Amino acid sequence: MLQRVxxxxxxxxxxxxxxFFGGTATLSKxxxxxxxxxxxxxxxxxxxxxxxxxxxxxxxxxxxxxxEEARSWLTNAVIGLVVALGxxxxxxxxxxxxxxxxxxxxxxxNVVL
Numbered sequence: 001m002l003q004r005v006x007x008x009x010x011x012x013x014x015x016x017x018x019x020f021f022g023g024t025a026t027l028s029k030x031x032x033x034x035x036x037x038x039x040x041x042x043x044x045x046x047x048x049x050x051x052x053x054x055x056x057x058x059x060x061x062x063x064x065x066x067x068e069e070a071r072s073w074l075t076n077a078v079i080g081l082v083v084a085l086g087x088x089x090x091x092x093x094x095x096x097x098x099x100x101x102x103x104x105x106x107x108x109x110n111v112v113l
Contacts, residue, residue, distance in 0.1 A: 035091065039084060039087065039088050039091075042080065042087075043084045043085070046077050046080040046084055047077075047081070049073060049076070049077035049080070050074065050078065050081065052073060053071075053072075053073030053076075053077055054070075054074065056069065056070035056073060057070035057071065057073075057074065
């Protein structure tokens with residue numbers, strides 16, 4: 001009585017990571033790109049907080065409490081910058097020892113191997 005009906009679909013599914021990475025997307029490429037983004041955000045935030053701490057220090061106008069708070073911002077921003085740059089250095093050293101290439105993304109969003 002009832003007849004099975006099958007639909008024909010001519011759809012191709014593409015992997016979005018392959019188009020982003022310009023080739024085969026491996027786990028190391030994905031983690032490398034994520035690490036670049038995280039490190040970029042960390043360095044950017046450190047520089048922003050360094051600037052904000054400097055502004056707070058300049059506008060303290062002799063108030064000891066405000067100046068101390070601004071010094072704390074500056075100290076924490078410098079510590080964050082040193083930690084972020086240290087993590088980048090450790091990563092580059094580890095990649096050099098392992099003999100692999102780092103995945104870098106240029107300003108245009110293209111992956112540079």
